[in-house]
Amino acid sequence: MAEQLGSLARTHTCGALRASDVDARAVLLGWVQKVRDLGQIVFLDMRDRHGITQVIVQDDADLLEKAKRLRSEFVVGIEGVVERRDPETVNTKLPTGEVEVRAATIRVLNEAKTPPFIIGDEQAVSEETRLKYRYLDLRRPALQQNIVLRHRITMALRKYFDEQGFLDVETPILTKSTPEGARDFLVPSRVHPGEFYALPQSPQLFKQILMIAGMDRYVQIARCFRDEALRADRQLEFTQVDIEMSYATPELVFEIVEGALAAAFTEIGVTISRPFRRMGYAEAMAVYGSDKPDLRFDLKIQDVGAHFAESPFGIFREAIEHGGTVRGFVIPGAGGASRREVDEIVELAKQAGAAGLIWARRTADGVQVSAKAIGEPTTAAVLDAMGAGAGDLVVLACGAADATSKMLGQLRLTVAKKRDLIPADRWELLWVTEFPLFEWNADQQRWDSLHHPFTSPREEDLPRLASDPGSVRARAYDVVLNGWELGGGSIRIHDRETQATVFRLLGLSDEQAKLRFGFFLEALEYGTPPHGGLALGLDRIVAMLAGESSIREVIPFPKTTQAVDLMSDAPSTVDVAQLRELRIRTEA
């Protein structure tokens, strides 16, 4: 039977007591982590989020009997005196290990069922079980540390942006649907039957309007919603550190954002070097096959098409004749790989979408290549050109330049992981710049924004905006850490005319543009300062700094890849009366 807290007021957390507290009276409130019943002595480990303190129960028969009835995860209050432990009984693994509390009072504030997994244990538990009992998982030290780190990073960022003159402004959660980009989450309006709000995919237009409104520098830790497939680094709802600045240049944004990330890294005791490296989109794609390259390891993609223009190996020669290329990279130390290991790499390439993968390496008496038709002289020349040494393996693929690099970029990542080529504890931050403004949408026969329709073209490319849209580069930039896109942004269009031109290129008629963005286009006409900004993925930043490979580990209540909250069982059906009130009829 549960007892009342009564007059028990906490004097110390379970992580607080030290040798300097000896002889003090202490009241601890927390969970029983473990009971060690030795008969005439009972030890209790008391736990809260601050730590663990050992309590000793001895001599008092009533108290002993009560202590023996305690079980893991009972919530108890202990009142007693702090005692120094004998030197031989000190527990050096605990910060509180020099002392223990000799219990005079034990109050059972609540009992607990046996939990499905042990809270104070490092043993792995399936994510399914952890998500169902998230309140228990959150009690475990690993997740508690992540939540604490998230808090500290959030606080550091708020402090930093405040110091830089940013104003924290809230924007609506119930807003207007703008069907470009990701699928919207819609919220039916009861007052306006048949009409819907949308949850924001980002506060993009609102933050730009805040610049028009004269807020000058804006920051918001903003929840965003996108109804798209979930991944280790993507949830339906996620948190952006959203910023926007009037009179911004890319350099100014870089400086501000680098400072913010430096502040975040300080929370894990890491000093990052600034300014970050810069890389054009074209180089990133060509050399790393990705717009978010992981620079912790090399395996750089090289173009060796020149060696195959007249090759007797038809597949490569024809690829070049059709305007394609031959590219590949060196896998250091894989030269001695067994046939099975090499086949495995070829198989990985197929999974990445390669039609085929040719490999080559040096042997004791020359060179070896998986396509004999290439011939030894060409093979040797390619190995030389790529800088492949005795112990290395070279892999080659052909096709359209972009597709080949992308495929090799994927292979690069899986090979690096599999062969353990990625150094731990390295932080490779970079800016990817000079993105194209548009990409051609073959299905719809029109241009799509690569970033979003409010991104400003580079001034020197402006003359080609109407004549050659594909060649126009954007004033957009992504910040990348170890192969994760941490954030992205741009300098925005701030004049009505350029904005209208871009909408037309995107296939939006003036009427459609007015319907969707009319309020914004009108706002642009009332004296809009040049402005720009960026949004950082807070979940990704925290996950990275926590050393986690999934953002679910830094989100208190995440959803599964099937978009289900296993704890609350959302989504769920609702009462017909609710639907009727909203004038909604379901099909199923």
Add this chain to the structure above:
RNA sequence: GGGGUCGUAGUUCAGUUGGUUAGAACGCUGCCCUGUCACGGCAGAGGCCGCGGGUUCGAGUCCCGUCGACCCCGCCA
């Protein structure tokens, strides 16, 4: 929408070529134990082998379907 990995006790896992009564560790329950902290000792309980169908004399094991978790592609202005 597509590809892959996994699903056996509360938990994490093992389970041979298809063969008698499905095991281990931790956890849990009871008893013993005055310095434990991965306490120890003794005894015990605990299984729809995800679910449905099929093949077979016989299925945890083979086949088909389905559900769920995770990873990847597509998707994510």
